[in-house]
Amino acid sequence: DAKTTQPTSMDCAEGRAANLPCNHSTISGNEYVYWYRQIHSQGPQYIIHGLKNNETNEMASLIITEDRKSSTLILPHATLRDTAVYYCIVNQAAGNKLTFGGGTRVLVKP
């Protein structure tokens, strides 16, 4: 599976949009981009995934560049409860074993 690169940490203001970048320059044509988050002392929570097109659900939006070498997870209106470690994972299918990197530690501040 392709490796991903994410910033170690970032802060964002409550109520503002949080944009989380992820680089995956070695992604293959059949690999999806998955995002999970882990709130302190809990199991990871699925957020969203995509292949080529931008995706949106009730939690977030996923923007994938045309060359698929990078993507951005957007939390439209960050709340304090969005404070967590966010993991960007590239995988052929979420049903396969997932490899977690370091993720981005997001701190939402009042």
Place this chain on the structure above:
Amino acid sequence: GAVVSQHPSWVICKSGTSVKIECRSLDFQATTMFWYRQFPKQSLMLMATSNEGSKATYEQGVEKDKFLINHASLTLSTLTVTSAHPEDSSFYICSARDPRGHQETQYFGPGTRLLVL
């Protein structure tokens, strides 16, 4: 999303004892479940893949005789830490593959915190 539960949520045991952790998919059948381990301030590390009705597949460096995995039904996988020692203290998390829908998605349990004294 789908629901995966774990039991117990936390456990304290004496060194040398065995501890069993259960992972259940509550609203779907999971032919494949995964077991992860997470040490403080570290990311999740996959330990093994649990397949219903067959032997688990262990990641390199994970002792299969120490971490026994049983996936006897489509909704339950168990991880038994045998002869636990203090270095086995960790956060154990399971996940289950939900086969419904166009793209299979993996959902995680809430985790089990193990402390071996």
